[in-house]
Amino acid sequence: MVYLVEDDSSIRELVVYTLNSTGIQAEGFEKPSDFWKALNTKMPSLVILDVMLPEESGIEILQKLRKNPTTERVPVIMATAKTSEYDKINGLESGADDYIAKPFSMMEMVARVKALLRRSEFNSYQSDYTIDNLYVCPAKHIVKVDGKEVILTLKEFEMLCLLIKNKGIVLTRDQLLNKIWGYSFDGESRTVDVHIRTLRQKLTTAGNVIKTIRGVGYKISNS
Template identity: 45%
Template sequence: MSQKILMVDDEADLSKLVAHHLQKEGFEPLCVSNGSDALKALAKQPFSLVILDIMMPGEDGLQVCRKLRNKEETASIPILFLTAKDEESDKVVGLELGADDYVTKPFSPKELMARVKALLRRTERKESASSYAYRDLVMDVPRHEVSASENRVTLTAKEFALLEHLLKNKGKVLTRDHLLNTVWGYDYFGTTRTVDVHVRRLREKIPLLTDAIETVPSLGYKLVDEE
Protein backbone atom coordinates (compact mmCIF):
# COMPACT_ATOMS: atom_id res chain seq x y z
CA MET A 1 0.00 0.00 0.00
CA SER A 2 1.41 3.42 -0.99
CA GLN A 3 2.11 5.96 1.73
CA LYS A 4 -0.27 8.92 1.91
CA ILE A 5 1.24 12.39 1.97
CA LEU A 6 -0.71 15.57 2.69
CA MET A 7 0.33 18.62 0.64
CA VAL A 8 -0.86 21.93 2.10
CA ASP A 9 -0.32 25.03 -0.06
CA ASP A 10 -2.57 27.77 -1.48
CA GLU A 11 -0.62 27.82 -4.76
CA ALA A 12 -2.56 25.36 -6.92
CA ASP A 13 0.09 25.03 -9.64
CA LEU A 14 2.81 24.30 -7.10
CA SER A 15 0.65 21.70 -5.35
CA LYS A 16 0.00 19.97 -8.68
CA LEU A 17 3.75 19.94 -9.42
CA VAL A 18 4.61 18.42 -6.05
CA ALA A 19 1.73 15.92 -6.30
CA HIS A 20 2.97 14.84 -9.73
CA HIS A 21 6.46 14.11 -8.41
CA LEU A 22 5.08 12.34 -5.33
CA GLN A 23 2.99 10.07 -7.54
CA LYS A 24 6.03 9.32 -9.71
CA GLU A 25 7.82 8.15 -6.54
CA GLY A 26 4.93 5.85 -5.64
CA PHE A 27 3.27 8.01 -2.98
CA GLU A 28 -0.43 8.87 -2.71
CA PRO A 29 -0.74 12.67 -2.35
CA LEU A 30 -3.75 14.66 -1.19
CA CYS A 31 -3.65 18.41 -1.81
CA VAL A 32 -5.50 21.01 0.24
CA SER A 33 -5.16 24.80 0.04
CA ASN A 34 -5.41 25.98 3.65
CA GLY A 35 -4.74 25.05 7.25
CA SER A 36 -8.36 24.42 8.15
CA ASP A 37 -8.78 21.83 5.39
CA ALA A 38 -5.46 20.26 6.40
CA LEU A 39 -6.64 19.71 9.98
CA LYS A 40 -9.94 18.27 8.71
CA ALA A 41 -8.11 15.86 6.40
CA LEU A 42 -5.81 14.71 9.19
CA ALA A 43 -8.81 14.10 11.46
CA LYS A 44 -10.38 11.82 8.84
CA GLN A 45 -7.43 9.61 7.88
CA PRO A 46 -3.78 8.95 8.76
CA PHE A 47 -0.93 10.36 6.69
CA SER A 48 2.71 9.29 6.64
CA LEU A 49 3.99 12.86 6.17
CA VAL A 50 2.76 16.45 5.83
CA ILE A 51 4.29 19.00 3.44
CA LEU A 52 3.25 22.38 4.76
CA ASP A 53 3.45 25.95 3.46
CA ILE A 54 3.81 28.70 6.06
CA MET A 55 2.14 31.70 4.44
CA MET A 56 -1.50 30.77 3.77
CA PRO A 57 -4.85 32.52 4.24
CA GLY A 58 -6.57 31.82 7.55
CA GLU A 59 -4.50 29.54 9.77
CA ASP A 60 -0.91 29.66 8.61
CA GLY A 61 1.51 26.74 8.53
CA LEU A 62 3.06 27.59 11.89
CA GLN A 63 -0.35 27.46 13.58
CA VAL A 64 -1.14 24.15 11.90
CA CYS A 65 2.23 22.70 12.94
CA ARG A 66 1.66 23.77 16.55
CA LYS A 67 -1.78 22.14 16.62
CA LEU A 68 -0.49 18.89 15.14
CA ARG A 69 2.32 18.67 17.67
CA ASN A 70 -0.08 19.34 20.55
CA LYS A 71 -2.36 16.40 19.65
CA GLU A 72 -1.26 12.92 20.65
CA GLU A 73 -2.70 11.38 17.45
CA THR A 74 -0.65 13.65 15.17
CA ALA A 75 2.35 14.50 17.37
CA SER A 76 4.72 12.09 15.65
CA ILE A 77 3.75 12.73 12.01
CA PRO A 78 6.80 14.04 10.10
CA ILE A 79 6.29 17.65 8.99
CA LEU A 80 8.27 19.27 6.18
CA PHE A 81 7.88 23.02 5.69
CA LEU A 82 7.94 24.11 2.04
CA THR A 83 7.96 27.89 2.09
CA ALA A 84 9.27 31.13 0.61
CA LYS A 85 10.33 32.32 4.09
CA ASP A 86 14.06 31.70 3.90
CA GLU A 87 15.55 33.66 6.81
CA GLU A 88 17.44 31.58 9.39
CA SER A 89 15.11 32.93 12.10
CA ASP A 90 12.11 31.56 10.17
CA LYS A 91 13.75 28.13 9.96
CA VAL A 92 14.54 28.10 13.67
CA VAL A 93 10.94 29.03 14.54
CA GLY A 94 9.67 26.22 12.31
CA LEU A 95 12.01 23.68 13.88
CA GLU A 96 11.20 24.85 17.40
CA LEU A 97 7.50 24.30 16.71
CA GLY A 98 8.25 20.70 15.79
CA ALA A 99 8.94 20.60 12.05
CA ASP A 100 11.34 17.86 10.95
CA ASP A 101 12.69 19.59 7.85
CA TYR A 102 12.53 22.93 6.05
CA VAL A 103 12.75 23.53 2.28
CA THR A 104 12.67 27.01 0.79
CA LYS A 105 11.10 28.11 -2.49
CA PRO A 106 12.15 28.04 -5.25
CA PHE A 107 13.17 24.43 -4.83
CA SER A 108 14.36 21.42 -6.78
CA PRO A 109 11.66 18.71 -7.04
CA LYS A 110 14.43 16.11 -7.01
CA GLU A 111 15.83 17.47 -3.73
CA LEU A 112 12.33 17.68 -2.23
CA MET A 113 11.65 14.03 -3.07
CA ALA A 114 15.01 13.05 -1.55
CA ARG A 115 14.09 14.83 1.66
CA VAL A 116 10.63 13.25 1.76
CA LYS A 117 12.09 9.77 1.37
CA ALA A 118 14.82 10.50 3.94
CA LEU A 119 12.22 11.62 6.49
CA LEU A 120 10.10 8.55 5.92
CA ARG A 121 13.11 6.24 6.21
CA ARG A 122 14.25 7.81 9.45
CA THR A 123 10.80 7.56 11.06
CA GLU A 124 10.30 3.87 10.33
CA ARG A 125 10.53 1.88 13.56
CA LYS A 126 12.13 -1.56 13.78
CA GLU A 127 10.06 -4.30 15.40
CA SER A 128 13.17 -5.67 17.13
CA ALA A 129 13.90 -2.39 18.92
CA SER A 130 14.38 -2.44 22.69
CA SER A 131 13.14 -0.40 25.62
CA TYR A 132 15.21 1.87 27.86
CA ALA A 133 15.09 3.19 31.42
CA TYR A 134 16.99 6.22 32.70
CA ARG A 135 16.31 7.62 36.15
CA ASP A 136 12.52 8.26 36.12
CA LEU A 137 12.34 8.05 32.33
CA VAL A 138 11.09 4.97 30.48
CA MET A 139 11.14 4.56 26.69
CA ASP A 140 9.16 1.79 25.01
CA VAL A 141 10.53 1.80 21.46
CA PRO A 142 8.11 -0.68 19.79
CA ARG A 143 5.14 1.24 21.19
CA HIS A 144 6.78 4.61 20.46
CA GLU A 145 6.01 5.75 24.02
CA VAL A 146 7.98 7.76 26.57
CA SER A 147 7.07 8.48 30.18
CA ALA A 148 8.85 10.51 32.86
CA SER A 149 7.89 10.16 36.54
CA GLU A 150 5.03 7.95 35.27
CA ASN A 151 3.64 10.79 33.15
CA ARG A 152 3.29 10.23 29.41
CA VAL A 153 5.44 12.55 27.27
CA THR A 154 4.50 13.29 23.67
CA LEU A 155 7.50 13.51 21.34
CA THR A 156 7.81 14.09 17.62
CA ALA A 157 9.42 11.36 15.52
CA LYS A 158 12.77 13.16 15.47
CA GLU A 159 12.70 13.99 19.18
CA PHE A 160 12.00 10.32 19.89
CA ALA A 161 14.83 9.16 17.61
CA LEU A 162 17.27 11.65 19.14
CA LEU A 163 16.41 10.59 22.69
CA GLU A 164 16.69 6.92 21.72
CA HIS A 165 20.18 7.49 20.31
CA LEU A 166 21.28 9.37 23.43
CA LEU A 167 19.99 6.53 25.62
CA LYS A 168 21.80 3.96 23.49
CA ASN A 169 25.05 5.86 23.89
CA LYS A 170 24.78 6.97 27.53
CA GLY A 171 28.03 8.44 28.80
CA LYS A 172 29.50 9.01 25.32
CA VAL A 173 30.18 12.41 23.77
CA LEU A 174 28.20 12.64 20.53
CA THR A 175 29.14 15.40 18.11
CA ARG A 176 26.48 17.46 16.40
CA ASP A 177 27.58 16.09 13.02
CA HIS A 178 27.30 12.52 14.32
CA LEU A 179 23.79 13.15 15.68
CA LEU A 180 22.72 14.88 12.47
CA ASN A 181 24.01 12.02 10.31
CA THR A 182 22.68 9.26 12.56
CA VAL A 183 19.27 10.61 13.54
CA TRP A 184 18.43 12.59 10.42
CA GLY A 185 20.45 10.53 7.92
CA TYR A 186 23.42 11.14 5.65
CA ASP A 187 21.08 12.51 2.97
CA TYR A 188 19.64 15.18 5.27
CA PHE A 189 20.28 18.71 3.98
CA GLY A 190 19.98 20.64 7.23
CA THR A 191 22.57 22.14 9.56
CA THR A 192 23.79 21.27 13.05
CA ARG A 193 21.52 24.04 14.39
CA THR A 194 18.75 21.49 13.92
CA VAL A 195 20.34 19.30 16.61
CA ASP A 196 20.48 22.19 19.08
CA VAL A 197 16.81 22.98 18.56
CA HIS A 198 15.75 19.38 19.15
CA VAL A 199 17.94 19.00 22.25
CA ARG A 200 16.36 22.17 23.67
CA ARG A 201 12.89 20.77 23.03
CA LEU A 202 13.76 17.50 24.78
CA ARG A 203 14.97 19.43 27.82
CA GLU A 204 11.77 21.47 27.86
CA LYS A 205 9.47 18.47 27.57
CA ILE A 206 11.40 16.26 30.02
CA PRO A 207 12.80 18.41 32.86
CA LEU A 208 15.11 15.65 34.17
CA LEU A 209 17.04 15.96 30.90
CA THR A 210 17.86 19.62 31.57
CA ASP A 211 20.98 18.57 33.46
CA ALA A 212 21.18 14.98 32.22
CA ILE A 213 21.92 16.04 28.63
CA GLU A 214 25.26 17.77 29.07
CA THR A 215 26.47 20.27 26.47
CA VAL A 216 30.09 19.61 25.52
CA PRO A 217 31.53 22.94 24.28
CA SER A 218 32.54 23.01 20.61
CA LEU A 219 31.58 19.34 20.20
CA GLY A 220 28.05 18.28 20.95
CA TYR A 221 26.14 16.53 23.71
CA LYS A 222 26.39 13.70 26.21
CA LEU A 223 23.74 11.92 28.28
CA VAL A 224 25.52 11.65 31.62
CA ASP A 225 25.79 8.31 33.38
CA GLU A 226 23.31 7.62 36.15
CA GLU A 227 24.68 8.09 39.63
Protein backbone atom coordinates in the same frame (compact mmCIF):
# COMPACT_ATOMS: atom_id res chain seq x y z
CA MET B 1 -0.27 8.86 2.59
CA VAL B 2 1.46 12.27 2.49
CA TYR B 3 -0.65 15.42 2.82
CA LEU B 4 0.63 18.67 1.28
CA VAL B 5 -0.90 22.05 2.14
CA GLU B 6 0.25 24.55 -0.50
CA ASP B 7 -1.80 27.39 -2.01
CA ASP B 8 0.42 27.73 -5.10
CA SER B 9 -1.27 25.34 -7.54
CA SER B 10 1.81 24.85 -9.73
CA ILE B 11 3.99 23.82 -6.77
CA ARG B 12 1.23 21.73 -5.21
CA GLU B 13 0.50 19.80 -8.38
CA LEU B 14 4.19 19.20 -9.13
CA VAL B 15 5.00 17.92 -5.63
CA VAL B 16 1.95 15.63 -5.53
CA TYR B 17 2.68 14.30 -9.02
CA THR B 18 6.34 13.69 -8.19
CA LEU B 19 5.61 11.88 -4.93
CA ASN B 20 2.94 9.71 -6.54
CA SER B 21 5.26 8.87 -9.45
CA THR B 22 7.93 7.66 -6.99
CA GLY B 23 5.51 5.35 -5.21
CA ILE B 24 4.56 7.66 -2.34
CA GLN B 25 0.82 8.25 -2.23
CA ALA B 26 0.16 11.96 -1.82
CA GLU B 27 -2.72 14.41 -1.81
CA GLY B 28 -2.59 18.20 -2.00
CA PHE B 29 -4.78 20.88 -0.46
CA GLU B 30 -5.03 24.54 -1.41
CA LYS B 31 -6.64 25.69 1.84
CA PRO B 32 -6.15 24.63 5.46
CA SER B 33 -9.90 24.05 5.80
CA ASP B 34 -9.71 21.36 3.09
CA PHE B 35 -6.78 19.77 4.88
CA TRP B 36 -8.65 19.60 8.19
CA LYS B 37 -11.63 17.95 6.51
CA ALA B 38 -9.40 15.30 4.94
CA LEU B 39 -7.66 14.73 8.27
CA ASN B 40 -10.98 13.68 9.79
CA THR B 41 -11.30 11.00 7.11
CA LYS B 42 -7.76 9.61 6.77
CA MET B 43 -4.67 10.03 8.93
CA PRO B 44 -1.49 10.78 6.90
CA SER B 45 1.93 9.25 7.51
CA LEU B 46 3.54 12.66 6.96
CA VAL B 47 2.45 16.27 6.39
CA ILE B 48 4.18 18.97 4.31
CA LEU B 49 3.11 22.50 5.22
CA ASP B 50 3.76 25.76 3.44
CA VAL B 51 4.22 28.59 5.95
CA MET B 52 2.34 31.34 4.10
CA LEU B 53 -1.23 30.14 3.58
CA PRO B 54 -4.74 31.62 3.40
CA GLU B 55 -7.03 31.18 6.45
CA GLU B 56 -4.16 30.29 8.81
CA SER B 57 -0.39 29.93 8.60
CA GLY B 58 1.52 26.69 8.39
CA ILE B 59 2.96 27.39 11.84
CA GLU B 60 -0.55 27.67 13.28
CA ILE B 61 -1.54 24.37 11.64
CA LEU B 62 1.61 22.75 13.01
CA GLN B 63 0.86 23.96 16.53
CA LYS B 64 -2.67 22.55 16.33
CA LEU B 65 -1.35 19.20 15.11
CA ARG B 66 1.10 19.01 18.01
CA LYS B 67 -1.60 19.83 20.59
CA ASN B 68 -3.96 17.12 19.30
CA PRO B 69 -3.23 13.66 20.82
CA THR B 70 -4.31 12.04 17.53
CA THR B 71 -1.79 13.96 15.40
CA GLU B 72 0.93 14.99 17.85
CA ARG B 73 3.40 12.42 16.51
CA VAL B 74 2.74 12.79 12.77
CA PRO B 75 6.02 13.84 11.05
CA VAL B 76 5.86 17.37 9.61
CA ILE B 77 8.05 19.11 7.03
CA MET B 78 7.76 22.90 6.70
CA ALA B 79 8.15 24.33 3.19
CA THR B 80 8.78 28.06 3.03
CA ALA B 81 10.35 30.79 0.94
CA LYS B 82 11.74 32.30 4.12
CA THR B 83 15.38 31.40 4.75
CA SER B 84 16.34 33.42 7.84
CA GLU B 85 17.57 31.55 10.90
CA TYR B 86 14.67 32.97 12.91
CA ASP B 87 12.05 31.40 10.62
CA LYS B 88 13.82 28.04 10.62
CA ILE B 89 14.10 27.98 14.41
CA ASN B 90 10.50 29.16 14.80
CA GLY B 91 9.28 26.18 12.79
CA LEU B 92 11.52 23.71 14.61
CA GLU B 93 10.56 25.02 18.04
CA SER B 94 6.89 24.75 17.07
CA GLY B 95 7.40 21.03 16.51
CA ALA B 96 8.45 20.62 12.87
CA ASP B 97 10.61 17.59 12.15
CA ASP B 98 12.26 19.11 9.08
CA TYR B 99 12.10 22.13 6.79
CA ILE B 100 12.88 22.83 3.16
CA ALA B 101 13.38 26.29 1.68
CA LYS B 102 11.89 27.35 -1.64
CA PRO B 103 12.85 27.02 -4.37
CA PHE B 104 13.66 23.36 -3.83
CA SER B 105 14.29 20.52 -6.24
CA MET B 106 11.82 17.66 -6.47
CA MET B 107 14.65 15.18 -5.89
CA GLU B 108 15.49 16.88 -2.60
CA MET B 109 11.84 16.90 -1.53
CA VAL B 110 11.42 13.20 -2.31
CA ALA B 111 14.67 12.33 -0.51
CA ARG B 112 13.62 14.15 2.64
CA VAL B 113 10.13 12.64 2.63
CA LYS B 114 11.52 9.11 2.17
CA ALA B 115 14.15 9.62 4.88
CA LEU B 116 11.58 10.88 7.38
CA LEU B 117 9.13 8.07 6.60
CA ARG B 118 11.92 5.49 6.82
CA ARG B 119 13.16 6.69 10.21
CA SER B 120 9.61 6.87 11.53
CA GLU B 121 9.09 3.22 10.62
CA PHE B 122 12.52 2.17 11.92
CA ASN B 123 11.67 3.32 15.45
CA SER B 124 9.29 0.36 15.81
CA TYR B 125 12.19 -2.14 15.67
CA GLN B 126 14.35 -0.90 18.55
CA SER B 127 14.62 -2.15 22.15
CA ASP B 128 13.36 -0.40 25.27
CA TYR B 129 15.70 1.78 27.34
CA THR B 130 15.73 2.90 30.97
CA ILE B 131 18.15 5.48 32.39
CA ASP B 132 17.48 6.72 35.91
CA ASN B 133 13.87 7.98 35.89
CA LEU B 134 13.68 8.02 32.08
CA TYR B 135 11.97 5.22 30.11
CA VAL B 136 11.93 5.03 26.30
CA CYS B 137 10.05 2.48 24.19
CA PRO B 138 10.81 3.01 20.46
CA ALA B 139 8.40 0.28 19.34
CA LYS B 140 5.45 2.14 20.83
CA HIS B 141 6.99 5.62 20.56
CA ILE B 142 6.62 6.09 24.31
CA VAL B 143 8.76 8.26 26.58
CA LYS B 144 8.09 8.44 30.31
CA VAL B 145 9.67 10.42 33.12
CA ASP B 146 8.83 9.18 36.62
CA GLY B 147 6.10 7.07 35.03
CA LYS B 148 4.42 10.03 33.34
CA GLU B 149 4.30 10.05 29.54
CA VAL B 150 6.15 12.82 27.72
CA ILE B 151 5.16 13.87 24.19
CA LEU B 152 8.03 14.46 21.75
CA THR B 153 8.17 15.31 18.06
CA LEU B 154 9.61 12.63 15.77
CA LYS B 155 12.98 14.38 15.50
CA GLU B 156 13.24 14.89 19.27
CA PHE B 157 12.37 11.23 19.76
CA GLU B 158 14.92 10.06 17.18
CA MET B 159 17.64 12.20 18.72
CA LEU B 160 16.90 10.87 22.20
CA CYS B 161 16.99 7.25 20.95
CA LEU B 162 20.27 7.84 19.09
CA LEU B 163 21.92 9.41 22.13
CA ILE B 164 20.70 6.60 24.41
CA LYS B 165 21.84 3.92 21.96
CA ASN B 166 25.31 5.53 22.08
CA LYS B 167 25.23 6.09 25.85
CA GLY B 168 28.55 7.41 27.12
CA ILE B 169 29.74 8.30 23.62
CA VAL B 170 29.97 11.95 22.57
CA LEU B 171 28.15 12.63 19.30
CA THR B 172 29.11 15.80 17.44
CA ARG B 173 26.50 18.13 16.01
CA ASP B 174 27.48 17.05 12.50
CA GLN B 175 27.01 13.39 13.42
CA LEU B 176 23.57 14.12 14.85
CA LEU B 177 22.61 16.12 11.77
CA ASN B 178 23.72 13.40 9.40
CA LYS B 179 22.17 10.51 11.33
CA ILE B 180 18.87 12.17 12.26
CA TRP B 181 18.24 14.38 9.24
CA GLY B 182 20.14 12.21 6.78
CA TYR B 183 22.03 15.08 5.15
CA SER B 184 24.28 18.01 6.10
CA PHE B 185 21.29 20.34 6.62
CA ASP B 186 23.28 23.23 5.14
CA GLY B 187 25.65 23.01 8.09
CA GLU B 188 22.97 24.39 10.42
CA SER B 189 24.32 22.99 13.68
CA ARG B 190 21.96 25.41 15.41
CA THR B 191 19.18 22.97 14.49
CA VAL B 192 20.66 20.38 16.84
CA ASP B 193 20.96 22.87 19.69
CA VAL B 194 17.29 23.88 19.29
CA HIS B 195 16.14 20.26 19.46
CA ILE B 196 18.37 19.48 22.43
CA ARG B 197 17.02 22.48 24.31
CA THR B 198 13.35 21.60 23.73
CA LEU B 199 14.09 17.93 24.45
CA ARG B 200 15.62 18.78 27.82
CA GLN B 201 12.69 21.02 28.68
CA LYS B 202 10.15 18.30 27.87
CA LEU B 203 12.09 15.66 29.83
CA THR B 204 12.01 17.94 32.90
CA THR B 205 13.90 16.16 35.74
CA ALA B 206 15.31 13.58 33.33
CA GLY B 207 16.70 16.26 31.01
CA ASN B 208 20.00 16.33 32.86
CA VAL B 209 20.96 12.90 31.46
CA ILE B 210 21.78 14.78 28.24
CA LYS B 211 25.24 16.26 28.78
CA THR B 212 26.76 19.10 26.75
CA ILE B 213 30.40 18.57 25.86
CA ARG B 214 31.52 22.10 25.14
CA GLY B 215 32.95 22.58 21.68
CA VAL B 216 32.16 19.00 20.69
CA GLY B 217 28.55 17.89 21.02
CA TYR B 218 26.29 15.88 23.31
CA LYS B 219 26.12 12.56 25.10
CA ILE B 220 23.83 10.58 27.40
CA SER B 221 25.00 9.49 30.86
CA ASN B 222 23.38 8.78 34.21
CA SER B 223 22.66 11.87 36.26
